Amino acid sequence: MVDKKVDKNIVNEIIFWGKELYDKELVISTSGNISIKVNNKIYITAHNAYLGYLNEDDIILLDEKGNILEGKGEPTTEKKLHLSIYENLPDKNVVIHAHPSYTSYFYNYFDKLETPTFEEKLYLGNIGVVPQNSPTVVDVKPVIDAFDINSIVVLKRHGVVAAGKDFKSAFSLIYLLENNAKLNLICNSLKAEKSEKPKDENKNKKKYKLFSEEHINALTDIINNDEKAQSLGKEYNLTTILTVKDNDTIISFHYKNGKIIEISHNDKSADFIFSANKNVWRQIFNRENDPFVAYSQGKIKLKGDFNKLSTWFPVFERTFELWGLAPVE
Numbered sequence: 001m002v003d004k005k006v007d008k009n010i011v012n013e014i015i016f017w018g019k020e021l022y023d024k025e026l027v028i029s030t031s032g033n034i035s036i037k038v039n040n041k042i043y044i045t046a047h048n049a050y051l052g053y054l055n056e057d058d059i060i061l062l063d064e065k066g067n068i069l070e071g072k073g074e075p076t077t078e079k080k081l082h083l084s085i086y087e088n089l090p091d092k093n094v095v096i097h098a099h100p101s102y103t104s105y106f107y108n109y110f111d112k113l114e115t116p117t118f119e120e121k122l123y124l125g126n127i128g129v130v131p132q133n134s135p136t137v138v139d140v141k142p143v144i145d146a147f148d149i150n151s152i153v154v155l156k157r158h159g160v161v162a163a164g165k166d167f168k169s170a171f172s173l174i175y176l177l178e179n180n181a182k183l184n185l186i187c188n189s190l191k192a193e194k195s196e197k198p199k200d201e202n203k204n205k206k207k208y209k210l211f212s213e214e215h216i217n218a219l220t221d222i223i224n225n226d227e228k229a230q231s232l233g234k235e236y237n238l239t240t241i242l243t244v245k246d247n248d249t250i251i252s253f254h255y256k257n258g259k260i261i262e263i264s265h266n267d268k269s270a271d272f273i274f275s276a277n278k279n280v281w282r283q284i285f286n287r288e289n290d291p292f293v294a295y296s297q298g299k300i301k302l303k304g305d306f307n308k309l310s311t312w313f314p315v316f317e318r319t320f321e322l323w324g325l326a327p328v329e
Contacts, residue, residue: 005061005069005070006043006056006059006061006070007038008056010036010038010043011043011056011059013036013167014034014036014043014045014054014059015054015055015059017034017096017167017171018034018045018049018051018052018054019051019052019053019054020171021034021051021052021096021098021171021174022050022051022052022053023052024175024178025100025101026098026099026100026174026175026178027051027052027098027099027100028099028101029050030048030049030050031051031098031099031159032051032096032097032098032099032159033045033049033051033076033078033082033097034051034094034095034096034097034167035082035094035095036093036094036095036167037086037092037093037094038093040063040064041061041062041063041064041069042061042062042063042064042066042082042083042086043059043060043061043062044059044060044062044075044076044079044082045058045059045060045075045076046058046059046060046071046072046073046074046075046076047073047074047075047076047077049076057071057072057073059071060072060073060074060075062075062079062083064083064086064087065083066079066080066083076097077135077136078097078136078137080136080137080140081095081097081136081137081140081143081161082095082097084140084143084144085143085144085147085161085163088144088147089144089147089163091165091298092151092163092164092165093164093165093166094163094164094165094166094167094169094170095161095162095163095170096161096162096163096167096170096171096174097155097159097160097161098159098160098161098162098174099158099159099160100159100160100174100177100178100181101178102178102179102181102182102185103154103159103160103174103177103178103181104157104158104159104160105181105185106181106184106185107129107154107156107181108156108157110184110188111129113127113177113180113181113184114184114187115180118313119176120176120180121290121292121293122292122293122296123172123173123176123293123296124150124152124173124176124177124180124293125150125289125290125292125293125294126149126150126287126288126289126290126293127150127152127153127154127177128145128146128147128149128150128153128154129146129153129154129156130142130143130146130153130154130155130156131156131157132155132156132157132158135158137155137158137161143155143161147163148279148283149283149288149289150289150293150297151163151164151169151170151173151297152170152173152174152177160174160177162174205325205327206327207327207328207329208326208327208328208329209328209329210278210281210282210285210328210329211244211246211249211251211281215326215328216251216263218326219253219322219323219326220253220260220263222322222325222326223260223319223322224259224260226318226322228318229258229315229318229319229322230258230259231258232258232314232315232318233255233257233258233259233315234257234258236258236311236312236314236315237257238255238257238258238312238315239255239256239257240255240271240272240312241253241254241255241269241270241271241272242255242270242271242272242274243267243270243272243273243274244273244274244275244281245267245273245274245275246275246276246277246278246281247277247278249265250265250266250267251263251265252264252265252266252267252269252270258315270303270304271304271305271308272302272303272304272305272309273302273303273304274291274295274300274301274302275300275301275302275303276294276299276300276301280294280299280300281328282328284320284323285323285324285326285327285328286324286327286328287324287327290320291320291323292317292320
């Protein structure tokens with residue numbers, strides 16, 4: 001590939017990350033494919049390319065419709081998947097489809113991935129699993145829908161796909177998930193039992209209108225009457241004002257030693273302000289997404305002292321867990 005339309009720095013970046021995926025055993029042989037969107041053009045690996053041994057001829061330049069602008073051969077058979085992600089998720093610039101072995105085998109036998117460390121909870125959270133019945137992704141819509149909650153999606157029997165603003169962010173999610181899946185398999189082997197399917201605790205619960213007075217009162221009662229939340233609140237002296245807001249609503253919870261003593265509707269004195277759109281908040285209260293993961297992936301914006309938030313992490317972790325007891329419509 002020698003045409004001047006091609007940016008060799010980008011080509012070299014693709015070659016570098018292909019080698020990283022191969023060296024970390026996240027792809028084997030000709031499995032996997034990667035792409036990057038630059039302005040209105042897409043650089044994508046060729047069909048049957050070895051990601052660990054890429055050269056310039058293994059990278060095809062496409063327009064946004066998938067037409068070949070430069071390059072030899074044909075793009076990966078997962079071209080449709082890559083193009084659909086870029087079309088539906090304009091904030092994503094990189095797509096990596098990999099076949100990490102431990103992850104693939106874990107999700108073949110188990111449904112729920114345990115994330116015991118803070119880092120795993122923060123960056124992985126609730127990962128969508130989309131069943132696959134063919135060697136390539138034919139129905140892209142369920143995958144796109146799963147990206148609404150997380151930036152990495154498991155393609156059952158077919159690896160994973162991650163999308164990010166750059167290669168590092170997408171690669172890191174795949175690598176972290178693979179390591180966690182490996183440890184989960186080891187732990188499950190030691191316990192000699194399969195993990196149970198997660199129970200839908202919200203199945204028969206009353207659902208509230210998001211941020212209605214009834215919803216806010218329910219959240220307040222749940223937190224103030226939870227023994228663990230109150231114990232942690234006293235232990236860590238949780239005295240603060242936490243605000244949640246969307247484009248239309250501001251709800252400020254005034255805490256004193258872990259107990260909510262007042263509700264207000266302005267954020268002028270708030271120590272922490274969590275901002276997101278209504279769809280994200282519905283995911284949070286319906287336990288489809290974790291607030292910390294939503295924050296780390298940019299779905300929730302946080303204003304406040306993150307170091308102080310980390311100090312109070314055990315209390316907020318319990319608080320956010322309790323939020324799931326008041327699901328919304």
